Amino acid sequence: MIDVLLVNPREAGGFFERMPPLGLAYIAASLEKHGFSVRIVDFEIDNRSLTTWLEELQPQFLGISGTTHTRFESFRLAQEAKKYSNDIITVYGGVHATFTPINTLQTIPGIDFVVKGEGEHIMARLVGAVMHNHLLEDVRGIAYRDGDNICETKPAARIEDLDNLPKPAFHLLDMKKYALNMEFVNKKGISLITSRGCQAKCVFCSASRMFDYRVTTNSAARVLDELEFLFDTYAFQGAKIFDSTFTMKREHVSALCTEIMRRQRVFPWECEIRVGTVDEQLLTQMRDAGCYYVNFGIESASQKVLNTMRKGFTVKQAEELIDLCEKVGVKTKVFFSYGHIGETMDDVQKTFDFIEKHENSITTIASGAGVRIYPGTYLEKYVRTHDLFPAGFQWSQLYDEPRLGGILQTRNVPVFIQPQLGYAELEDIALRIYRKRFGGWVGLRRGIKKVTDREKLRKLMQLARVKLRKTIQGAG
Numbered sequence: 001m002i003d004v005l006l007v008n009p010r011e012a013g014g015f016f017e018r019m020p021p022l023g024l025a026y027i028a029a030s031l032e033k034h035g036f037s038v039r040i041v042d043f044e045i046d047n048r049s050l051t052t053w054l055e056e057l058q059p060q061f062l063g064i065s066g067t068t069h070t071r072f073e074s075f076r077l078a079q080e081a082k083k084y085s086n087d088i089i090t091v092y093g094g095v096h097a098t099f100t101p102i103n104t105l106q107t108i109p110g111i112d113f114v115v116k117g118e119g120e121h122i123m124a125r126l127v128g129a130v131m132h133n134h135l136l137e138d139v140r141g142i143a144y145r146d147g148d149n150i151c152e153t154k155p156a157a158r159i160e161d162l163d164n165l166p167k168p169a170f171h172l173l174d175m176k177k178y179a180l181n182m183e184f185v186n187k188k189g190i191s192l193i194t195s196r197g198c199q200a201k202c203v204f205c206s207a208s209r210m211f212d213y214r215v216t217t218n219s220a221a222r223v224l225d226e227l228e229f230l231f232d233t234y235a236f237q238g239a240k241i242f243d244s245t246f247t248m249k250r251e252h253v254s255a256l257c258t259e260i261m262r263r264q265r266v267f268p269w270e271c272e273i274r275v276g277t278v279d280e281q282l283l284t285q286m287r288d289a290g291c292y293y294v295n296f297g298i299e300s301a302s303q304k305v306l307n308t309m310r311k312g313f314t315v316k317q318a319e320e321l322i323d324l325c326e327k328v329g330v331k332t333k334v335f336f337s338y339g340h341i342g343e344t345m346d347d348v349q350k351t352f353d354f355i356e357k358h359e360n361s362i363t364t365i366a367s368g369a370g371v372r373i374y375p376g377t378y379l380e381k382y383v384r385t386h387d388l389f390p391a392g393f394q395w396s397q398l399y400d401e402p403r404l405g406g407i408l409q410t411r412n413v414p415v416f417i418q419p420q421l422g423y424a425e426l427e428d429i430a431l432r433i434y435r436k437r438f439g440g441w442v443g444l445r446r447g448i449k450k451v452t453d454r455e456k457l458r459k460l461m462q463l464a465r466v467k468l469r470k471t472i473q474g475a476g
Contacts, residue, residue: 003036004028004127005059007050009066009073010043018044019191019242020178023094023119024065025168030120033166036127040172043073050077054084061089061127064111068096068374068413071395078110089130093119095210099376100395101143105150107396114143117156117210118196120165158211162196162218167226175234183293183364184331185268187237190230192269194223195252198244200274201310203341206376207244217252220259228265238268246271247278254282257289266290275313275321283328293363294325297335301354302347305340310378315354322361331363338429339371339416341382348421348429369407369430370415379416390414406430406466427466 006028008021021042028038041053054062062081066074078090092104093115101114115122122141129139136144141156159165180189195218197211230236247253260266270293271286278286286294298318300306306315325332336355338348355365373380375395383389393399393414403423404411407430417423 001058001060002039003059003131004031004038004061004063004123005053005057006038006040006063006065007053007077008040008042008044009064009070009077011067011070011073018178019180019240020168020170020173020175021065022168022191022193024063025170025173026165027063027093027119027123028169028172029166030124031127032169034124034128036124038169038172040169042173045174045177050080051084054081054088059088061091061130063091063093063123065094066092066096067094068372068395069410071096072398072412075108075110075396078108080110082110089113091115091123091126093123095206096375096395098210099206101152102150103394103396105143105145107394112144116141116143116152118159120159122156158214158216159196160216162216163222167229170230170233175230179236180240182238182240182268182270185238185292187268188235189238189240189268190234190236192223192227192239192241193243194218194241194246194256195243195249197248199248200245200312201378203309203378203382204371204374205244206374209376215248217249220252220255223256224259224263224265227267228263231267239270241269241271243272245274245277247273247282250277250282254285257285257291260289268292270294272296275311275318278321278324280324280328283324283330287328287330291330293331293333295333295335296321297337298354299335299337300340300343300347301336301351302343305343305347308341308343319358322358326361332361333364333366334362336365336367337371338367338369339418339421339426341379341416341418343418344420345425348425352432367433368409369426369433370404370409372409373414373416383414383416388417405462408462431466 006024008024021040024040028040031038039057062078064074064077074092078092081088081090090111091113092111097104097114098116101116104111104114113126115126122139125139126142128134129136136142137151137153140154143150143152178190180191182189195215197213197215198207199213199215201208227239267290269290271291272295274296275298299309299311301315303315306313322332322334336351338351359365371379373383390399390401399414400411401414402411404415406423407415407426409415
């Protein structure tokens with residue numbers, strides 16, 4: 001029998017790359033520090049049922065993580081736990097949970113508590129309060145039912161010193177089953193978080209609001225200690241840094257690069273940067289410390305659209321960053337998306353023209369038709385204000401839109417649909433993206449690789465059906 005079982009739900013369709021559930025590993029370490037017995041089950045790599053684990057471990061608490069993409073699976077796990085034993089106390093947390101606590105508790109009877117914000121301290125306090133019959137209202141950062149009422153306590157304070165958190169409980173995970181593909185270098189990579197939060201205010205992202213528009217960081221020594229442990233213990237050879245914007249704090253990046261060089265342990269790594277946050281000096285320092293690949297979103301080459309999405313930079317600055325990365329010798333993965341607030345097909349054409357102009361300077365172009373709506377974002381607020389959600393939409397009620405398959409989007413997360421840029425236009429954009437992607441010999445080789453991947457083949461077949469339907473409609 002254990003105190004807490006933490007579970008990570010499986011995400012249908014393989015939308016995200018497989019990686020250890022770091023959030024749960026941090027929470028587990030915090031619970032262990034406070035004397036609670038803990039286990040982690042990651043259903044991305046474990047094929048046994050939750051009931052099997054409940055029978056084996058007999059936990060008092062079940063902590064369930066999840067994203068907007070996996071919300072229905074998180075709810076299903078909670079219901080499965082309650083079916084096994086109504087005495088199990090279920091707790092739901094993560095970014096999606098943080099911004100949907102009331103709706104979740106109103107409609108998902110299998111969930112007893114919702115944790116809002118950073119979970120390490122909140123979860124430990126909640127478990128302790130329940131076990132010792134302390135007042136729940138004294139536990140900040142939670143939502144729960146009190147009879148027919150739903151109560152929300154005061155927000156929990158941000159965790160200011162990340163170094164004071166215990167290191168993630170990697171010993172509770174089967175680390176042999178995790179390995180990220182380090183593109184171009186053929187190395188076994190691991191995911192890493194070195195900071196929390198973002199100061200940008202992009203309308204489609206909730207990262208800044210989740211962390212109160214502030215950025216907290218681990219020290220360079222703490223980051224390198226963790227990496228060396230992962231390299232030496234589990235034979236990882238490189239790292240993908242998944243900070244919202246790694247370069248948001250220049251001094252943090254510089255200190256990390258300096259520490260890598262001081263320890264004389266240079267390894268390949270990649271990260272997400274932002275237009276306007278790096279210059280030649282910093283990018284060169286990053287390259288010398290092993291950074292070989294940077295990801296950043298330009299999203300649109302229409303300045304009007306960039307301004308509307310509150311990106312905070314110009315098209316000219318974006319071009320300058322592409323040129324700078326090429327000059328310094330750092331590979332680039334650049335993201336473009338279509339379907340933003342007020343965007344028209346003329347704006348779309350500007351982005352396609354921009355890509356064509358710079359395609360030889362960009363290593364990897366990542367484009368997608370349709371902008372997903374996530375809770376907690378300005379875009380969600382805009383959609384509600386303008387009554388653009390599907391009729392009767394609620395985050396906690398079943399949503400499955402087949403038309404999203406036609407633009408290669410996951411079907412359970414709504415996409416922003418506008419009168420001037422609806423499904424028909426987004427399908428045309430998706431077809432144009434993939435015609436370009438699979439054109440020529442390089443595209444043919446890329447297509448052959450996808451044909452050998454069952455999930456990617458399914459998506460290509462979806463696109464082929466859209467093309468056939470549009471061809472028939474055009475002929476008619």
